[in-house]
Amino acid sequence: MSEISKQGLQYHIHCRPGDVGKYVLLPGDPGRVPKIAAYLDDAKKIAQNREYVVYTGSIHGEPVSVCSTGIGCPSTAIAVEELVRCGADTFIRVGTSGMMQPNMQSGDLIIATAAIRDEGTSRQYLPLEFPAVASPDIVWAFMDACRSNNIRHHVGVVHSKDSFYGEVEMDRMPMADQLKSRWKAWVAGGALCSEMEAATLFVVSSFLGKRAGAIMLAEAHDGMDTLCKTAVAGIQKLLEKDNMNSSS
Secondary structure, three states, X not given: OOHXXXXXXXXXXXXXXXXXXXXXXXXXXXXXXXXXXXXXXXXXXXXXXXXXXXXXXEEOOEEEEEEOOOOOHHHHHHHHHHHHHOOOOEEEEEEEEEEOOOOOOOOOEEEEEEEEEEOOHHHHOOOOOOOEXXXXXXXXXXXXXXXXXXXXXXXXXXXXXOOHHHHHOHHHOOOHHHHHHHHHHHHHOOOOEEEOOHHHHHHHHHHHOOEEEEEXXXXXXXXXXXXXXXXXXXXXXXXXXXXXXXXX
């Protein structure tokens, strides 16, 4: 065991137990962490190492953290594993995605109920037959947050992948025919958007006995404020429900 882990300091995220709240928002981009944290009360930067930037603030007095995961599933799995060791138990991916259905518009929000495991990291945890599913109470909280604020949104299955350019530049790939055939199948099945972290987040959280969900922005950069506000509003809804359940 390293000297770092003996001291409780996690090797990658550089946080200790007590540094983060039970509730953690997980953007991919480290630059989005302070933007999301600005909607929390008294948020402070806790750590920065590699792709991991961590802030902790509060909502209604309950500690809430924001931690970037970097791009993709391997670094997301590391973040979740180490955040759990620091005391976190509820994870919400907050990110961007490419829309897949014709009825969608740029700037729409997508609330994931489950994710297609078209990536490799989650296979190191559980076989492909095991579904990558979001926690129902998190789905409910974000649906409620969107409806309460009249935000256009969609709820359903999302697609998680490992290769960004394998999606956006399929034609130049050696496996172009297979990639396009699979993409058509995902679309026909009703997948709402494509992104790079949700499936592993759901599977790792399930394996660790924790809750996870995801809310994403469809192909827009000017909708980031709406995404951040809605992410925090969803946490507020979830907190209220959790507090009601604990007091009953």
